[in-house]
Amino acid sequence: MTHARAESWWRALRVLITVLLVIFLVAPMIIVVIISFSSAQFLMFPPPGFSMQWYRKIFADPAWFDSLTTSIEIVVPTGLLAMIIGTAAALGLSRGNIPGKAVITGVLMSPIVVPVIVIAAGMFGAYRVWNLNGTLTGFILAHTVLTVPYVVSTVLASLQMVDEQYEKAALTLGASPWVAFRRIVLPLILPGVLSGLLFAMVISFDELVVSLFIGSPTFRPVTVQMWSDVLGDIDPTIAAIGTLLFLFSLLVLLAEAVMRQTGIGAGRAGLLEPAP
Amino acid sequence: MSHALLDLRNLSKAYGSVTAVDDVSVSLAAGEFLSFLGPSGSGKTTTLAMIAGLVEPTSGEILLNAKPLNPLPPYKRNIGMVFQNYALFPHMTVAKNIAFPLEMRGTAADQIEARVGRVLTLVGLQNYGPRLPSQLSGGQQQRIALARAMVFEPPLLLMDEPLGALDKKLREQMQLEIMQLHRKLGMSIIYVTHDQEEALTMSDRIAVFNNGKIEQVGTPAELYEEPATRFVANFIGETNLFPGKVSAVAEGCCIVAGGDLRLRARHRSGIRSGQDVFVAVRPERTLLSPPAHALGDENKLLGQISELIYLGKSRKYVIRSGDMQLTVLQQITTSGEAAFNIGDAVAVHWNAEDAVAVPDLARS
Numbered sequence: 288m289t290h291a292r293a294e295s296w297w298r299a300l301r302v303l304i305t306v307l308l309v310i311f312l313v314a315p316m317i318i319v320v321i322i323s324f325s326s327a328q329f330l331m332f333p334p335p336g337f338s339m340q341w342y343r344k345i346f347a348d349p350a351w352f353d354s355l356t357t358s359i360e361i362v363v364p365t366g367l368l369a370m371i372i373g374t375a376a377a378l379g380l381s382r383g384n385i386p387g388k389a390v391i392t393g394v395l396m397s398p399i400v401v402p403v404i405v406i407a408a409g410m411f412g413a414y415r416v417w418n419l420n421g422t423l424t425g426f427i428l429a430h431t432v433l434t435v436p437y438v439v440s441t442v443l444a445s446l447q448m449v450d451e452q453y454e455k456a457a458l459t460l461g462a463s464p465w466v467a468f469r470r471i472v473l474p475l476i477l478p479g480v481l482s483g484l485l486f487a488m489v490i491s492f493d494e495l496v497v498s499l500f501i502g503s504p505t506f507r508p509v510t511v512q513m514w515s516d517v518l519g520d521i522d523p524t525i526a527a528i529g530t531l532l533f534l535f536s537l538l539v540l541l542a543e544a545v546m547r548q549t550g551i552g553a554g555r556a557g558l559l560e561p562a563p
Numbered sequence: 564m565s566h567a568l569l570d571l572r573n574l575s576k577a578y579g580s581v582t583a584v585d586d587v588s589v590s591l592a593a594g595e596f597l598s599f600l601g602p603s604g605s606g607k608t609t610t611l612a613m614i615a616g617l618v619e620p621t622s623g624e625i626l627l628n629a630k631p632l633n634p635l636p637p638y639k640r641n642i643g644m645v646f647q648n649y650a651l652f653p654h655m656t657v658a659k660n661i662a663f664p665l666e667m668r669g670t671a672a673d674q675i676e677a678r679v680g681r682v683l684t685l686v687g688l689q690n691y692g693p694r695l696p697s698q699l700s701g702g703q704q705q706r707i708a709l710a711r712a713m714v715f716e717p718p719l720l721l722m723d724e725p726l727g728a729l730d731k732k733l734r735e736q737m738q739l740e741i742m743q744l745h746r747k748l749g750m751s752i753i754y755v756t757h758d759q760e761e762a763l764t765m766s767d768r769i770a771v772f773n774n775g776k777i778e779q780v781g782t783p784a785e786l787y788e789e790p791a792t793r794f795v796a797n798f799i800g801e802t803n804l805f806p807g808k809v810s811a812v813a814e815g816c817c818i819v820a821g822g823d824l825r826l827r828a829r830h831r832s833g834i835r836s837g838q839d840v841f842v843a844v845r846p847e848r849t850l851l852s853p854p855a856h857a858l859g860d861e862n863k864l865l866g867q868i869s870e871l872i873y874l875g876k877s878r879k880y881v882i883r884s885g886d887m888q889l890t891v892l893q894q895i896t897t898s899g900e901a902a903f904n905i906g907d908a909v910a911v912h913w914n915a916e917d918a919v920a921v922p923d924l925a926r927s
Contacts, residue, residue: 450648452646452647453652455637456652458617458638459712460664460712460715463636467638
């Protein structure tokens with residue numbers, strides 16, 4: 288009896304701690320979302336009433352609209368480029384017979400470890416020489432460097448799950464190395480490749496520090512626009528744009544979860560006939 | 564040797580300073596079932612991988628139908644291979660797996676379907692085409708792997724410990740099935756195994772690997788009756804080995820002196836007088852008798868029974884004699900107690916025809 292009571296008491300405590308923790312993590316985001324619908328003219332909580340005025344302002348204000356478009360122009364090619372380069376690098380690292388693998392992995396992963404401000408300053412200096420500051424090409428290249436490590440690590444993890452025997456078997460069955468990759472390896476690592484792509488896009492969309500350095504007044508992604516907005520007069524526009532970013536990340540995460548559930552390319556496709 | 568389907572000539576593979584395969588030469592006749600038998604790390608799988616083209620030889624030649632294979636990549640060799648863990652593609656159905664090598668060869672779709680159906684029937688899984696490999700048992704996966712490796716009718720089929728992951732009963736059943744397929748289709752097969760019983764059961768000939776070299780190639784009976792080296796005598800079946808020195812050589816027979824033993828044994832050509840040898844005697848070819856009954860002083864050893872193991876159709880005695888230990892296997896043909904017990908003094912003896920002298924490479 289007492290044992291059961293103690294058990295339920297512990298369970299209640301566990302639930303309480305979990306709920307508090309979730310509130311602690313999620314509350315700031317919820318508050319931002321609520322404020323974005325505020326009818327007040329400045330940041331205040333709780334809002335006196337609700338309206339869509341700040342969303343209207345974003346889409347009416349060309350500065351916000353342009354910066355959103357700029358962000359999308361950067362994010363899509365960056366994601367694709369990082370996906371291709373990162374997948375190729377992961378393949379070489381896990382399957383290739385190349386000396387100095389550890390060193391190469393270290394260099395590829397360094398953008399995660401090196402302080403962003405150092406990378407930003409370095410890129411700014413290099414871009415001044417190459418005239419790439421404030422250009423789309425410059426942004427895509429910089430963000431690709433920053434996001435490749437994420438693709439490399441997700442694809443490497445996927446490749447570890449794929450037995451090398453599959454590739455060897457494909458070769459003995461008459462498939463050239465390229466066909467063996469396309470028909471056998473790629474379908475098996477596709478979930479890893481796609482989550483790498485999504486990670487890369489979210490990181491690029493979220494990136495501020497490097498963008499601040501290499502941006503220009505006429506070419507600025509949405510994070511830089513937010514930053515300069517916060518430095519000027521603060522109004523709930525920032526909350527509205529924050530909510531939009533939050534929504535984007537949420538959608539990406541959901542897409543990733545759905546992908547894992549349905550197991551795209553993971554060998555669970557197709558309706559199966561019952562056994563005789 | 565002109566009829567050889569496959570010819571390995573002085574094949575070697577070194578990884579840095581480690582020699583995995585050392586000057587291996589062997590050939591395979593069309594329709595033959597040849598086993599590569601040896602302990603793990605003896606070079607048999609590396610040799611197989613070189614034939615398939617998955618490992619590049621350091622030196623030596625591989626000829627298929629008298630044409631050199633070395634310059635060809637694996638996907639142009641047209642050799643079937645069955646892997647230890649089957650390596651069925653997990654994202655493709657059984658039918659798609661088997662169709663894969665045909666697709667690679669540009670076979671027409673309707674033909675693919677017919678051939679996949681035919682080979683599935685051959686391995687007794689005709690209704691399993693739409694299933695995924697993960698929905699099959701180990702034995703079924705093995706059959707599909709076999710079907711996939713032979714559907715494109717390769718001139719040569721390589722099998723790398725294909726039954727290693729199966730339990731004993733299923734393994735024996737699959738051994739029979741593979742042998743039947745081999746006989747029915749006349750396939751040429753190289754079969755890698757570390758299981759000497761499996762090799763003896765299935766093979767036309769066996770190549771015994773040790774430390775990257777082939778110690779002996781021969782039919783199962785040849786290896787059992789005429790082992791060329793101590794390693795082969797020890798690795799194929801159980802054997803008693805007596806070290807000694809050849810004191811006289813006669814027609815097909817030699818006298819070996821080892822300690823206070825005088826042994827008469829058959830020998831292969833090349834044994835000289837004065838050479839250090841081992842005399843190998845199979846446990847089931849020896850006889851036990853009370854010491855007083857043993858006649859003569861050749862091929863006889865006095866000792867004491869230190870172990871007695873009942874095996875159903877036979878009894879195994881372990882006999883101690885000085886610092887030597889030997890095994891005697893006696894068939895049980897009638898019910899009743901064993902004639903000898905632990906602690907009994909006995910004489911072990913055997914016929915000269917059942918002993919064979921093999922050179923002792925370590926000492927000579």
